Amino acid sequence: DAGVIQSPRHEVTEMGQEVTLRCKPISGHNSLFWYRQTMMRGLELLIYFNNNVPIDDSGMPEDRFSAKMPNASFSTLKIQPSEPRDSAVYFCASSLQGGGSPLHFGNGTRLTVT
């Protein structure tokens, strides 16, 4: 299995621009998670989906952030408009819902907003 695939690996954009991060979960996994990692706040859960349905988006910072999962093999996290404080590494992870199924992480997208 190729694992969780995220793109792009790096994104540099200017403040005010729209940013779209992409994720392909492991085939067969039915839960998908978006995390943000910064030095100051560590690893924060933004949103997670189960069977393509958003279950908990309480971690989404504000309305500028939105996430979709149109099918079982693809998800996007969009920031519009982006701000410098959004600079972070964004991770996507997937799992098979059920006890003892760990999260499998992608390699992340490093976002820099100037």
Place this chain on the structure above:
Amino acid sequence: GEDVEQSLFLSVREGDSSVINCTYTDSSSTYLYWYKQEPGAGLQLLTYIFSNMDMKQDQRLTVLLNKKDKHLSLRIADTQTGDSAIYFCAEDNFNKFYFGSGTKLNVKP
């Protein structure tokens, strides 16, 4: 059940054992995990333990769980320079995963 705490740094000499500690607050968590993060990479699952177990051993890794004290530890035997990384503990509470802040392990040759 969202407070998972770890010390930030640990420094050991190559060949010594490393012990990384973690405390969590949610007694209903069914599984607890250890992940490793190397620079520029995602979190890689190392091992996990079911909450009704006290100990799990996997080659150089030993996980100890004290459910009464809500304390989890990861022991790495014969620590190597390649073990230098950040180690995260995490608890699984009904498919919501809560992570500690990570412990940066530095292995000196």
